[in-house]
Amino acid sequence: MASIGWVLLLFLAQLHTLLSTSIAHRADGGNLTHLPVSFLCHPNQAKALLQLKKSFSFSRSTTRLSSWQNGTDCCLWEGVGCDPSSGHVTILDLNNRRLSTHGLDPALFSLISLQRLDLSMNDIGGGNIRSAGFERFTFLTHLNLSNSGLYGQIPPSISKLVNLLSLDLSTYNIDYSLGFYGPNYYDYYNNLWESSFDTFVANLSNLRELYLDSVDLSNSGEEWGTSLAAYVPQLQILSLADCHLSGPIHKALSRLHSLVVIKLQENFYEPSGRPFPEFFMDFPNLTVLQLSQTNLEGRLPSRPFQSKNLRVLDLSYNMNLSGHVPNFSNASSLETLRLDRTNFVYAIPTPSSNFTSLKELGLNRNLISMDFLSAFGRLESLHQLDLDCFLDNELDHDLDSGSDLGPIFSWIGQHKNLTSLGLFGCNFSGAVGNLTGLQTLEMHDCNTYGSMPSSIGNLTNLRNLYILYGFSGPMPTAIGELTNLRNLYIEGADFSGPMPAAIGELTNLRNMYIQYSGFSGSMPAPIGNLTNLEAMEISGQISGLIPNAIGQLNKLRWLVLQDCNFSGSIPSSIVNLTQLTMLDLSFNSLNGT
Template sequence: MSTKLVAWNQSTDCCLWHGVSCNNNGQVIGLDISSEAVFDGLQNSSGLFGLRYLRRLNLAFNRFNNIQIPNVIYNLVNLTYLNLSNAGFVGQIPIGVSNMTRLVTMDLSTQFLGIQQLKLENPNLTTLVQNLKDLQGLYLDGVNISAPGNEWCRALSPSLPNLSKLSLSRCHLSGPIDSSFSQLHLLSVLHLDNNDLSTTIPEFFANFTRLTSLSLSSCSLQGFFPDKIFQVPTLQNLDLSNNELLNGNLPQFPQRGSFRRIILSYTNFSGPIPDSIGKLVMLSSIDLSLCNFSGQLPSTMTYLTELIYLDLSFNNLTGFVPLFNMSQKLTYIDLSNNGLTGSLSSRHFEGLNDLVFMNLGYNSLSGNIPSVLFVLPSLQKLRLSNNQFGGRVNESSTTPFSQLDTLDLSSNLLEGPIPEFFFELRKLNVLLLSSNFFNGTLKMANIHNLQNLTRLELGHNRLSINTSNSSSSSYSFQQLTRLNLASCNLQSFPDLSSQSKMSFLDLSDNQINGEIPNWIWKVGRGSLVHLNLSHNLLRDLQTPYKISSILILDIHSNQLQGDLPIPPPSAIYIDYSGNKFNSSIPVDIGKSVLSSCFFSLSNNNLRGAIPESICNASYLQVLDLSNNFLSGTIPNCLLSINSQTLGVLNLGRNILSSTIPNSFSPSCCLRTLDLSKNNLSGQIPGSLAKCKLLEVLNIGNNNIGDKFPCLLKNSSNLRVLVLRSNKFHGDIRCPPVANNSWRNLQIIDIASNNFSGNLYPKCFLSWRGMMLGNDAELDHNHLRFDFLNLNNFYYQDTVTATIKGLELEFVKILSVLTVLDFSSNNFQGKIPDTVGNLSSLYSLNFSKNALTDQIPKSIGYLTQLGSLDLSNNQLTGGIPEELTSLTFISFLNLSSNMLFGKIPLGRQFHTSSEVSYEGNTGLCGFPLERKCEGVSLPSPEDMNNVKTDINWNYVCAALGYSVGLGMTVWLNFLFVW
């Protein structure tokens, strides 16, 4: 809205108009109509471009509706200051600007990056600035320059010898930074944020001795940041954030450094925070979050009394939060409130040249104040109040961090009690201490002084917070919007009923029992959008209640019972899992989950059918109804209507019956489908082949009678295939398919079926997810489905597998957990040598089949193997010596075969018990009681394999011809019981 133009009166002298300045001759030399909402009339404004004496023109922050800068602007040849920033100009910057040779400052920048923006093509940057020799300030943020480093650097130097302020953020610049850039030796401000420089920072930046502000955030910087740049004596602002490949350390800072702001967040800076940081007494903001800093917090940070913003979150900082400096060189003296009497003399302060902080307040000292106190070279803060000195003393507050607005130490390794002085920082707006090892007991009343708090997060420490004998009057934080007291040993709800602005409340992982009070739904007076009460001992909801406005509602892992509480239609995340709800799912539940992307009712006692109205939840990405007593059939619409969004469907461990609907859509986005442990029958529907993104398929423990699922042969993302305990039959051969099918497969469990036929060698060659050194993503991450990325929410896949003879449920599937279980089928013939190519395999189970011939020596190559079960077959020959290479193995079962000869000894192999070999009458040696003396070993002829003709017209579903035994990558897989 205009505030200047509306007051212009043509009946008065224009030199009196607001925004207009004139010289002594009445000639207009300055025009400032910035932020006036002007949107038209510029292109035909002969009056404006006829002001030939004009020296300063400011049209910034107007609305010129995507027009080009008029070329006639070159008429204003006397301009020294031109500001057209954020005014709605687009397109090519006109050549006429390069003729304005008297320009000292030019600002054409924009904060808004749309499809249309200002650009420099013809003229390019070189042409634009080649005549502007007097230019000192150049601001082109958001202008599309699109130039490599050698071009844009050489365009600026030596053309602009007087340039001191340069801002080229978001200009599509690339690197490297050319050496010619070093000629800009007068630079004081350099901002190159949000360009893809992909380069190291040159050492010559440290030669810019007038540099006050350096901002290089989000530039894809790499390499090591030069320490010398930190030593530039004039540098006040440094921003290197969001350069995750940029390495560096904080150096020793010089005495009385000029720094005001240091931002290194989301870089790879590491090492300790040096004690010398305490010398930067002018620091107001420091952000070292999401780095790799370690060691203890230096006690000298307490000298940073001008600090307003401190964020050290997500590092590896350890130890206690310091308050006092105990170094040998005395820099901190606090003798306040000690009953000191008498007078002070100069000798009391001899040798204190390093003293930065002194507090002698609240004593009974008298006399004159020694003048030496005022010439101590390092002294920054002096407090002598409440004594009996003569005269007056100008003092400033000496409370550490007394100016702090934001203090974030979350997600570190800090320990000990929370320092009490934190709760004396009356200006504190944000206090984040969660996810550390702070301990002790804290009363909510201790926080009462922090009346300006908007965010308080103390969760996930070792704290105990006492809320007893308190009422809502104890929590008069009327500005509080976020409160996190997770894992704080709370026994009851703190009374937050008077909180009028709270939008985020996390009381999870405590010991709160009883009812959920009905006032909690009114916290924030309708502004509460995130409520987490999970992992408590809650049993019921106080009535009457009305859940409204909440977006994220998490009450899982309690003891809640009865009917399901109806979530509000606004909720996007609903987790009721792990309770004792025993009703049926409401028929019209679809009305309440219309906006939901996550809905979990798993691990309850719910009964009845799955209502078809749930298909109305068209935004669902995760639906988990597992481990209940749901019956009936799977709604057809569940697999078709939601196909474009649904990534996880888990209906396992219910009593669902009939067949799997053949209604998967061509746009199927499923990553996880778990229908295990139901009463499903029939066959795998052919439309499942449309789910190209499928990673986890678990239909185990049903009554499905089908052949091997060759229809999934093109599911290259498949990682987990579980068919166990069904009625599958036939062999596992499929028609030839493209190379590397199922290349990411890491778990295949087809145990307890009626599969038969031979194990074909090429079946094992393309399962590259079970090989070290393969092209699959083998790391120590877990299989999971990410959603609501801004909130870091994800769904954790689970699977049950038989390992070490035990059926174990893995609630987190490591991407390095590799399992092959073909047990309890009717496979026959020999075990192929190619099984030895599965070099990352952790569990191998061929037990309870009709396999013959010898144990392949190649199994000895499986150095990651922890569990091997070949029992209950018809294997013959001796146990290969190569199996002694299995140093990681902790479970071995070769029982009930026809093995003979001496049991090999060596490494961990000999730790197996006698049970591992029973039922093999020809075996001898430790740990069996049967000695090998006098026992004849089999002849070489006896050891020869029985040759079998193989029809290569068919190969297994995972056929692949690229095979390599990569042993260069060693994955240390930890099996957690």
Template sequence: MTPTKQHHLHVLLLLLICSSSIVVAAKHNTAVLCHPDQASSLLQLKQSFIDVDAKLASWRAGSDCCHWEGVTCDRDSGRVISLDLGGFNLMSRHLHPAIFNLTSLRNLSLAHNDFGTATLPTHGFEQLPNIIHLNFSSTSFFGQFPVGIARLKNLATLDFSDNFDLYLQEPNFQTFMANLSYLRELRLDAVDISTSGSNWSIVLADSVPQLQILSLFLCGMSGPIHHSFSRLRSLTIINLRNNERLTGKVPEFFVEFSSLRILDISGCSFRGQFPTKIILMKSLRVIDLSESPKLSVCLPDFPVGNNLEVLNLAGTTLSCDIRSSLTNLKSLKNLGLSTSEVSMELSLIVHNLSSLNELQLYGGEMENTILSWIGNLTQLTYLMLYMAMISLNQCPLGLAI
């Protein structure tokens, strides 16, 4: 082959390679546009909202809905896979059924928008079989919890917290939870599930074995915590606050939850001695036992390096001397105590707690000089004196009550 022909062949090969690279790059960088039916459903949803802060201004007919605020599409199909309108300050009087046309959704959040005590549709959610994360917290919905959610078998996160007028009656809690075996996070704060009776802990143990976050504040549960609950060893957060009909002893098996970071059982009716082993768990950052007058607590001497940040014992009964117990709690930011039992020792108890931001003192009569040491807590930003007998002339300079 002559040098000229060989040169031409090299040039031709180079052009072919460059052309192929350009085609591949073009394919890689070209995203599929939003499906017209998806855009149409979103625009119907938009029409149902009063958009106070113009958060949905980008939702315009004729534009690619995959670039709209709060919308994420699958790059290959162009279908909407995430709709996150959380905190958009939207208002509506109903949940528009067009939302159930977005059948490829994996994430749906309408959290912190005002639906003005509208009722949720009984059916419709089952049309979203791919949903993994569902967040309707603080949305002011009213009435029966939607049964269609019970059929969303892929759910990992379910958050309907702070909807004080929602309740779950039909189906019952056991039937509702039966198919949600992949659930990792369950937040139903203030949703009335009182019809579950005392079986709620058994239901959770049987239905959601991989649960990591459980928040059931003010849900109307009753009875003691069943031993089967001990199977939920992946739990990192347990919030059962203000369930006044929860009774019995605090289970010692909580100590087996090696990843537990937050334990809040305040405002319940647990009784007896709180297990000291739980208090010493290395993983715990928050322990709130407050407003539990039938619960006795004996604090151990915490070891050096303890990372506890919140310890609230206000309204409990201290059953031992705690003057030296808190010395090593260098990370403690929030402390609550019943002053009726420790009022004369408070300065000794807290003087080393240099990181303290919040201090709650519950009940009891304070001596004239008892608050003179408050000024030494230089990081303190919040002081709560609950049912404490103190006159204003006893307060140190600069402290307002």
């Protein structure tokens, strides 16, 4: 029996060797292609993918697609997925590879078996986008071309993809202050528009998710709401932020009871406001409602939201919207509540506090009081807090100089998980220096106490510091203690004296933006120590020579020293900045070659 076993094992080993080395001949455009029988990939689809690879430039990419090699199984290539039974390519996901190409190569549209296509966060260009052959993707269920450098009208062929479940053509709103011209500068914005929203969605009845943020829909008039209600009855996610929408938020949308996420922020800028769409409060499965900057007016109904799973409610920057703080069927599920730059007030007594999951809170002047804050409890999950102290929502008034935010800061200090704090027109003292867990601090028009407190140096975990207007006097050298800082953004402040040399100690800084903020004198030479800096923009009264040490910043991709008083020659060391894609030294008194 043992000898039979050994013979069987030897036979199986030889069979394995035979199968692994045997060659199958497949027709490929009239030519014979030799592929191991174990390959799942179809040769014509591998050829199309290789042609697509040839169309890409990899100058800024995060990959070389090195696995995309002729003679290998394309089903194992980076970003490629195949059906396990047929071997057809069903997934092409090259999200955020930073690839560049001059339009979509026609080879892409021969992959007719695709079900999921994601080319987002690549510069695929827009020259041929209108004539692209998306209609060939009859099996496509998910299409993501967000932030991919597209421009012009949305290709009509996309509206023919009747099996689509998810469509994303967005340019995601980017907070420029979170890097400004740094890493986010290399996102590839779409510049798309659609003149007939009704025609566009007429065949997309299977859509569950629609993301068109920053697509210009201004020519669609008021039809967007009625069109969605008529043609896309199963829609669950509606994201139309910053689409230049007009007209009312049509009541026809009340028929879309399946809506879970509604994002309509930054729309409706015509002079006349609109009432809060009360029917949104009746959607049983609503989890996200973002209506910031939508020119809402009047009063919010006093009845509670019906959804027991509401996580995000953002009504901020609707300065004519008033009422009492909303009621919730289940406040314990709420993670974001933003009422800053509104006219909401709270009723006494306040509802029982059970905001146990709240992570982000934005409050207007009327709500900044210990009476109201105590109703929330400890808020141990709170990570972001924004306090809007502007009087009557006017930028040129702040809380009276006698107002005491000491108890408020004491309350804030109890929240050890707080990582982001925004103060808008708020008077405060050095108490901010006690919030040592902060990673982001934004101060807008916080000028009551004049100079920046030296206790700012206690915030050693800070990653992002934004100062817009306010402050006076010299910047404290304690700024150099913020050694974990990644982004420094200062605009319109009234600092005096030179830029402190201690800025050169911020060696982890990636982006520095200082515009018209009062600094005078020369640029400190220690700025050459900021060797991780990718973007630097300085405008204002800085004078003297551009220090030769600037040539040490060899990671710089963006350098703008505009409208200063620099004189002399451009330092020769600037040739070391081989990563530069933007150099602006205009409006100075520079000379030489």
